[in-house]
Amino acid sequence: MEFNIATIKGDGIGVDVTDAAMAVIGAAQRRVGGFSILFHEVDAGAAYYRETGRDISPEAERAARELDAILLGAIGLPTVRHEDGTEITPHLRLREEFQLYAGVRPVKAYANTPQRLADPRARSIDFIVLRECTEGLFYSAATHKRKGIANDDEVQDILRITRPTTEKLHDFAFHLARKRKERGGKGRVTCVDKSNVFRSMAFFRKIFDERAVAFPDIRADHNYIDAQALDLVRKPWEFDVMVMENMFGDILSDLGGGLVGGMGIASCAEIGDAHGLFQPAHGSAPDIMGEDKANPLAAILSGALMLDYLADRSGNETLVAAAELINDTVAAAFEANRIRPMEYGGEMGTKAVTREL
Amino acid sequence: MEFNIATIKGDGIGVDVTDAAMAVIGAAQRRVGGFSILFHEVDAGAAYYRETGRDISPEAERAARELDAILLGAIGLPTVRHEDGTEITPHLRLREEFQLYAGVRPVKAYANTPQRLADPRARSIDFIVLRECTEGLFYSAATHKRKGIANDDEVQDILRITRPTTEKLHDFAFHLARKRKERGGKGRVTCVDKSNVFRSMAFFRKIFDERAVAFPDIRADHNYIDAQALDLVRKPWEFDVMVMENMFGDILSDLGGGLVGGMGIASCAEIGDAHGLFQPAHGSAPDIMGEDKANPLAAILSGALMLDYLADRSGNETLVAAAELINDTVAAAFEANRIRPMEYGGEMGTKAVTREL
Ligand SMILES: CC(C)[C@H](C(=O)O)[C@@H](O)C(=O)O
Ligand SMILES: CC(C)[C@H](C(=O)O)[C@@H](O)C(=O)O
16 A cells, blocks of 8 residues: 655754654554555745745645645744744645644653653653644634734734534544543543633533533543643643644643653644644754754654554554554653653754664 | 722632731731721622622722722632623623733742742742733623624634733833842843734734833843743743733733642732732632632732732832732741641641731
8 A cells, every 4th residue: 555745844954854754654664564655755835935935836735635645844934934024834824725623732751851840740641732723713824814904003813613623623532532542541531722701612612512422431521721721730641632722722732842841752743634734843943954953753753643644544554553663662762761862962863863763 | 098999809719818818918007007908898700690690799890990909809600600601700891991901920939839840940930921901812702792703603703902002011011020120030021922823913022022122121032822831831930021912821820820839829910001900810719618728828919919009009118018028928938838828738728828927
């Protein structure tokens, strides 16, 4: 079985870490067998925008639409911006164009990585921030060019919650919790909202409660976003899958990344009905681009998320084995203290970390 | 000099902690002299709503409008809600009615309180989340009954940033940083936004940059809200005053509270051009109401913020001394391990903690 991947290395360290992810995916594929992966490299990003005035190439658009998945490195350069000061963010448009509503952002504490919390239970942190990625406040992202009030006296943005997307999102959350439960997870979904204040959030929660009925094997509960931010520094080890609006998910996934040693291991999948985009949640860090310093683990773990996704879509079980191989190898290498990324004060650059996997 | 305070004890432990705050303010007033404070107790809250169908009494409205400040305990009971599922939140309307744009939420690590972070530098955490309190996403709070799309297929809320409010807010931030600098603070203001994605946030940042020019003695910088959430678990001791939109401030102030031992010491001031409201940032915890278990410190420290505010408005310096007396007494009592609230596993209830101050 052959899979074709639209591969956008993008800007800055996006290049370094995508190379690493492709290498590790290739190695896993050779060890497990039963499928093959072809990477089709296409252009997008801030550097591409500087040269062409477009943030994504027609080839990249087409490959993203037609191929089996999108693997992305990182996008953005501080000196290249749109006129209104906002950044070059073609991936926001890809999220919208392909309706990649389910943003899966795992937060997991590996051995020998910096833990911020004093409580030893923090070593067992293992949760998912499921961030809705097409609407919520990002409905108004500047790149979407919505009409609306915006002058020098007042600017408005709109937070939009729709029933169809929210139903799919919550179902995704429950299915994910069920899958994790089969692998030893807690079987819990927490709806994070601000339903005490906003009608949109009361609507979000109402749909959550409606969908929860179909998943009696999963514990469903709620928390307000402010209380959840507090709980994530107080008892993050209690959570499993948390589902929330786009902007809230952006904030809590970074907070989660901070708890377990930074964005260098923050992987990310953005999944829609017909497409999937996989990228590290970190930025392009142009200051260290090409210097073999970037931590490639976020990209590599995103690669594992991609294999899992392809397995789901194709029914090909060997892909699950390859994904597990990558995840287990990373966990074991941390456990044995064999990966010591520069990001954590270690001496290993991008290539050295990649070689250990 | 006499000051008259509209005092709304509200629901649940609001009663217990307001009594404590009044006692401590009274004691400070007697020790320092030079001013007197009269508390005028008026009704508002969920219990009042259950009885009357109104969330705030006409007397409370009038007292809040006419007297020198508003002291509030806590509002809300889980079983008393509006029909659309949102909570009874008259304080949101007070914020809007009196244009209490500057929400001051101090986060400070006291000795012998639970610190969540492993890094010993966390013991020096001392920052302010300055939360805009009248617009931003809360422009759409259900209680304000704005028109707009809200049906069973889609619900929209609006995030609104206006120039006049934002100018005042940023000026407030810089003045606050300056005042803190005189007392040994870092002299830094960080504008927390999401200006890389939203026009409203680019506008918020632009106004920040405009106003910063008038405060060359204060270091002004920016951070995106997601990165700031991460930085608050990685290096919170580096920050001083952070200024941000309403919803972002709600989230980061709770996160900050979590870092330094929970909402039991989370004080709060909400200040406008002509009014000020002072209340603990915690909820009404009806499960422990009247049981002498609540930690009164958030309310007591909010009382000190009120004295500081009255000093600013009246020019009466003895009020500053009284505020400092309360703050120093709390710090010293923690230092000497004389206050051990139940919230932190200690044996001291509301009254016992209050007696130590
Ligand atoms: C760069 C930015 C547009 C993006 C987002 O906010 O979605 C990033 O923060 C992320 O989390 O993927
Ligand atoms: C109770 C709620 C309306 C309120 C808010 O969100 O403003 C509270 O969380 C706060 O922080 O004061």
